[in-house]
Amino acid sequence: DAGVTQSPTHLIKTRGQQVTLRCSPKSGHDTVSWYQQALGQGPQFIFQYYEEEERQRGNFPDRFSGHQFPNYSSELNVNALLLGDSALYLCASSPLGTASYEQYFGPGTRLTVT
């Protein structure tokens, strides 16, 4: 049973560019959440997708957008990259309808903005 997968593993971009990160949830999971983790800090919630809709959003600007596809996979798009966007981006999936809403995390995408 494949867990949560993310691509790419690492990415280097220049300020002002745009980036797309991808996530495939664990089998049987239909909800995908995205987090940003800066070095030495705890993760910060970006948004959550369920049934192809953004259900909840954290305190991130509109430069951060996402999408969920019918197969439950998801993309995170960041426009007009800033140096401060350099971070580990984590995708987590969870099976809605379970009491715990436990989230399972992928390996992350390390984004470096120069």
Added chain:
Amino acid sequence: ELKVEQNPLFLSMQEGKNYTIYCNYSTTSDRLYWYRQDPGKSLESLFVLLSNGAVKQEGRLMASLDTKARLSTLHITAAVHDLSATYFCAVDSNYQLIWGAGTKLIIKP
């Protein structure tokens, strides 16, 4: 706004010792999670605590939840080097997880 505070933020201890990490949160929540993160790696789920008084144990780690005090603890018994990592607590708030800053634990042989 829900806030989650962990302490200590850094802990260096000798193998064989016991210690406790504390996680306080500011508003009502019925779900609290503990995760482990090794350097450069993703987050590994350790415990899911769903109700007041919940206690879960796995090996040398034991987690508990007191929803009335808005406090969770992660207790380490007879620490071993392999438990060196950063430990995060996270609280569920309307489908999003709000995270503590993490406790970096170093266990010296």
